[in-house]
Amino acid sequence: MAFVLTLPLILLIALLVLYPAFYSLYLATLNKAMTKFVGLGNFTFLFKRETFWMVVKQSCIFAITAVVFKALIGFIVAHFVHNIPGKKQRKWRGMLLVPWVIPPAMSTLAWLWLFDPSYSAFNYTLSFFGVGPIPWLGETFWARFSVILVNVWYGAPFFLIMYLAALKSVPDQLYEAAAIDGANWWQKIWYVTLPMMRNIIAITTLFSLIVTFANFDIVRILTSGGPLDTTHLFATWAFQVGIQSSDIPLGACVSLFMVPILAVAAIFILRDVSKRGNEA
Template sequence: MKPMTQVPERRSVQSRNGAATSAPSPAHARARRRPTSQQWAAWAFLAPVTLYLALFYAYPLYRNLDLSLRNYTVRSFVQGDAPFTGLANYRKIFDDPTFAPALLHTAVFTAVCLVFQYAIGLALAVFFNQNFRLSATLRALFLVPWLLPLIVSASTWSWMLNSDSGIVNTLLSAFGVGPVNWLTSPSWSLTSVIIANIWIGVPFNLVVLYSGLQSIPTSLYEAAALDGANAWRRFWSITFPLLRPVSAITLLLGLVYTLKVFDIIWIMTKGGPADSSTTFATWSYQLGFGNLLPAFGPGAAVGNLLVVAALVFGLIYLKVQRKQALS
């Protein structure tokens, strides 16, 4: 005998044309609406991630937005009774004479670092993609700047660029070039922190772009070589186009990282001299923590400008990726 299975109770309902149809009973419909064990398991796996994002991303962003919309002092920051001021803190930073130089320095610092980090990283990735004998060893050595703590890297560059005893000026003097005030001259301070940040960011571009090169089939290069294409032609016709998705995410991550660079600039120049290397990241810190009477609201407002800039570029990246997927 075949085992009998329980058939859910169904009731007869009349459709619009008069025909009788059967439908599940209300009890069976309620049972189907209850979460299954798989759904509970899915929510259990999502819970830690959701909690982490809420605690360490959503709540800090909310607090930063709240700080920028209120007139916080040290007393009100502790007691939590700061009056609501709306966009007054944003108007205050827009009217501040430091805003225009900080905006320019942030744009120059970010653009120059991105261009050189990507170009040098791509050149090194193509070089190491040839898989010669010492390729793995040299790649590991190039990762050292990325693995070092930022405070160590910034302190090392501060010593190297010291006007009196730095090794850079010592090398320049060997070629007859006079000493350069890398960290104390308004003309050179921004250049100094850009050089240091490029050195720190090149390994990241190298690793990501090298991984992208490994996914390109070698058969394409072999076919191009048979057609008579030289190395430069193979790069522009095969390597660069096929690296476009990897390049886009590399530049986006580099942009978000470079916008918020604070450690290197603060350790090397503290945004000076005369605000010549001040960016939004260092200015936000100076407003919030660099004075005896901290301006928490304006400092949070400057930080929110960086968040909005990163968000805008992230949305542009998603839109471009969606267009490429549809085309």
């Protein structure tokens, strides 16, 4: 009986998730025309390419910087929202979550327009402060900055909501006890809030690390990897190599490099989730 009820789930996961995952391992060992087995040929080819190492570096810079800023902004704004009383808090929370609700492909178009080389609304505004036109997507540094900025904008509300839920679950008595002991606000955060929220912070950060590391939409729409491939992530480069240049084995090979970091993050998440389950 139980087997029948879970059969569709098992079939779905086996056929459309597990099978493609292993198929990708097999594809990565073929030549471009997919007629010949080349073993680790694609991997050694990648190791010799400068672009590949740039993608590795940029993926790490992108994911780590974006997650750190998302977590920081989420943590800070969650405290501000938590200070707001009752009904108004609901309104602020509702407003601040909007970036997370809009499909990223749609909101990234708005950013693309805000960053437009000749009509940029940001540059228009900055010109009043005497700040010269910034090549938001035209120069490597600014393009990297922009894709991270958009990712932080999109992801910070998620952290905000998770941290707000965690803040609400910290019992007031703990803060009262800390206040009686003469703790200042910094000590309250360090010794009460952070330990109480540790689990949620860990799970949210690891989860976001996976999603950010595997990001596709934002970079694809904003820069398509440019200028000169310097903003490519694993996902966008795999798309360019595998689909646009139709070298499927090499593309599969590129995307497989995401597996190690995803696996490490997944193991830690699983540990934290099961810990949480045992506590409850």
